[in-house]
Amino acid sequence: VNAPDIELSDGESLMIDDGAELVYRQITAHLKTPTGQVATHAFTGESGVGKPSYARASRVTAQESRDWHTRNANSASLGVWALAVDEVTRADRWVIDDGLVPPQEGERRSPGHCFLDVRGLERVRLKSLRVTLWNAAMDRGEIPTAETTAEGELDLSAVRNEPAEPATTDTH
Amino acid sequence: VATPDQRGRRIRLTGERFDGGRLPVDSLVELERYQTLLRAIARAEWEEDHPGEVPPAELDAELRLTIERIESGSADVFLIFEQVAVYADYQEQAQDALDGVIAAAYDGTELPDLPLGVADQVRVGMLELGQSLEPDQSIEVFVEGSDEPVVITIETRGAAIAHLQLDGFFLNPSAEAPKASLEKQSETLVGRITELDANRSTYHFESLQYGELKGHYKKHPDLIEDLRKVVDQAEVGPVLRVEGELQYRDGKPWRFTDTIAVEEFTAGGGPWAPTLIDFAQLSSGWGEHGVGLPIAFVALDAAGQIMQALAAGGSELPGVFPSQSGGVILEWASRSMVRSVEITPNAEFELFAMPADTSTGTLEVTTNLDEAINFSKGGAQ
Numbered sequence: 001v002n003a004p005d006i007e008l009s010d011g012e013s014l015m016i017d018d019g020a021e022l023v024y025r026q027i028t029a030h031l032k033t034p035t036g037q038v039a040t041h042a043f044t045g046e047s048g049v050g051k052p053s054y055a056r057a058s059r060v061t062a063q064e065s066r067d068w069h070t071r072n073a074n075s076a077s078l079g080v081w082a083l084a085v086d087e088v089t090r091a092d093r094w095v096i097d098d099g100l101v102p103p104q105e106g107e108r109r110s111p112g113h114c115f116l117d118v119r120g121l122e123r124v125r126l127k128s129l130r131v132t133l134w135n136a137a138m139d140r141g142e143i144p145t146a147e148t149t150a151e152g153e154l155d156l157s158a159v160r161n162e163p164a165e166p167a168t169t170d171t172h
Numbered sequence: 173v174a175t176p177d178q179r180g181r182r183i184r185l186t187g188e189r190f191d192g193g194r195l196p197v198d199s200l201v202e203l204e205r206y207q208t209l210l211r212a213i214a215r216a217e218w219e220e221d222h223p224g225e226v227p228p229a230e231l232d233a234e235l236r237l238t239i240e241r242i243e244s245g246s247a248d249v250f251l252i253f254e255q256v257a258v259y260a261d262y263q264e265q266a267q268d269a270l271d272g273v274i275a276a277a278y279d280g281t282e283l284p285d286l287p288l289g290v291a292d293q294v295r296v297g298m299l300e301l302g303q304s305l306e307p308d309q310s311i312e313v314f315v316e317g318s319d320e321p322v323v324i325t326i327e328t329r330g331a332a333i334a335h336l337q338l339d340g341f342f343l344n345p346s347a348e349a350p351k352a353s354l355e356k357q358s359e360t361l362v363g364r365i366t367e368l369d370a371n372r373s374t375y376h377f378e379s380l381q382y383g384e385l386k387g388h389y390k391k392h393p394d395l396i397e398d399l400r401k402v403v404d405q406a407e408v409g410p411v412l413r414v415e416g417e418l419q420y421r422d423g424k425p426w427r428f429t430d431t432i433a434v435e436e437f438t439a440g441g442g443p444w445a446p447t448l449i450d451f452a453q454l455s456s457g458w459g460e461h462g463v464g465l466p467i468a469f470v471a472l473d474a475a476g477q478i479m480q481a482l483a484a485g486g487s488e489l490p491g492v493f494p495s496q497s498g499g500v501i502l503e504w505a506s507r508s509m510v511r512s513v514e515i516t517p518n519a520e521f522e523l524f525a526m527p528a529d530t531s532t533g534t535l536e537v538t539t540n541l542d543e544a545i546n547f548s549k550g551g552a553q
Contacts, residue, residue, distance in 0.1 A: 029461075046501075
């Protein structure tokens with residue numbers, strides 16, 4: 001691939017082998033309204049200097065990526081949406097896997113971490129890219145995941161509707 | 173000459189030798205110590221406001237205390253400043269600060285904000301205060317905000333000295349900060365006023381972004397009515413915007429040295445108002461990877477005005493998002509059309525629209541609010 005505006009650092013690689021692979025994006029409180037509207041900039045960030053984080057579906061499940069984010073990032077994930085790698089490349093941008101880049105001091109990088117390269121885009125191009133990728137993500141719909149449970153807490157959402165049975169042990 | 177409404181300080185000396193309102197000459201040293209402390213704090217306050225400058229001679233002159241009267245009984249001394257003029261603010265700030273230090277040392281209350289670099293001088297002065305006391309004598313200092321005086325005796329002084337000598341007593345980070353870290357600028361903050369002191373022309377302000385700050389409004393006494401209105405309301409007062417000269421210390425907002433305007437922050441008063449008020453509380457680093465500036469008031473204000481205009485005209489309301497650059501994004505998104513108004517922290521409006529069947533949208537930038545409102549009326553159409 002010879003794209004003029006790509007600069008890869010040591011340990012970074014373009015994700016071009018499997019265009020169908022999904023990359024997961026965590027949606028936090030400031031990227032979603034109370035009525036469920038997801039911001040278009042959720043998929044690109046707002047400026048052309050950022051590297052919005054995603055997680056590779058070939059490395060982690062959507063649930064794992066949500067749980068990691070909620071437990072480690074500065075705001076909880078409210079849900080997971082996704083793009084396919086080729087939806088990004090069709091928009092002339094790239095997904096870059098930086099899993100082999102040594103983490104900087106204090107940096108916590110999620111399992112399967114990759115990022116969307118939106119660096120250097122002028123405003124109208126960036127805003128247009130937001131819409132293109134937002135449409136792709138909305139077409140796919142939200143990836144089903146459950147709210148992250150606290151460490152040590154059991155997820156009982158699957159048994160909520162079953163008849164109650166007398167508790168025999170204390171699970172808290 | 174003191175004005176009739178000038179706040180004085182009452183210091184009562186009790187013990188046999190003070191009976192009948194007598195004030196032995198060797199007790200004057202305690203009043204002198206009190207004045208020395210006051211001057212040190214006031215000078216430091218002045219130097220903080222005027223970095224690199226030499227305090228004017230008039231400042232010391234205005235920080236000279238005089239005995240207004242001595243009541244009978246024990247020596248009940250009422251002290252006032254000899255004159256009140258240009259530096260009245262510094263007199264008051266120093267009195268407040270010294271009250272706070274005395275109460276902190278003797279009653280264990282919280283140490284107030286002290287001007288930069290004055291901690292050592294205040295410590296020495298405080299260690300000396302009360303040195304002339306003999307058994308069965310006391311000095312009662314009546315500090316503002318408390319009905320009961322702080323009582324200095326040989327016994328209480330011993331405990332206070334131990335307290336004052338603790339390394340941590342003056343570990344108020346601001347007290348040790350370099351002078352260069354101070355700066356002042358006009359700013360507007362959003363928050364609640366929790367306490368008003370009309371006598372001192374000060375208030376306590378709970379900033380939604382920065383926590384508790386103190387504010388002064390002496391240069392704008394007419395603000396008292398606006399302030400009373402908002403303080404007298406419910407236990408949790410309304411969210412306000414306060415505009416004034418905000419002084420920063422170590423890069424963090426510290427106090428409003430002057431207040432120009434106080435008004436309720438309604439954000440338009442519609443269902444979107446709580447969202448905008450939430451945005452007003454975001455502090456630096458709120459976004460992804462710790463990026464994200466506080467949201468500028470001008471952007472919140474403009475967003476509220478656009479929402480208000482849309483609601484009044486029955487137009488479709490957008491989703492509202494904070495932007496990491498400190499602005500607000502209004503966005504209408506449907507599968508056929510995306511339209512957005514991005515309000516920058518400089519009150520520019522980026523008007524963007526992109527129909528679904530295109531790969532590139534249109535972008536216009538304006539500073540005209542009416543244009544932004546007209547554009548917004550298109551909604552997701």
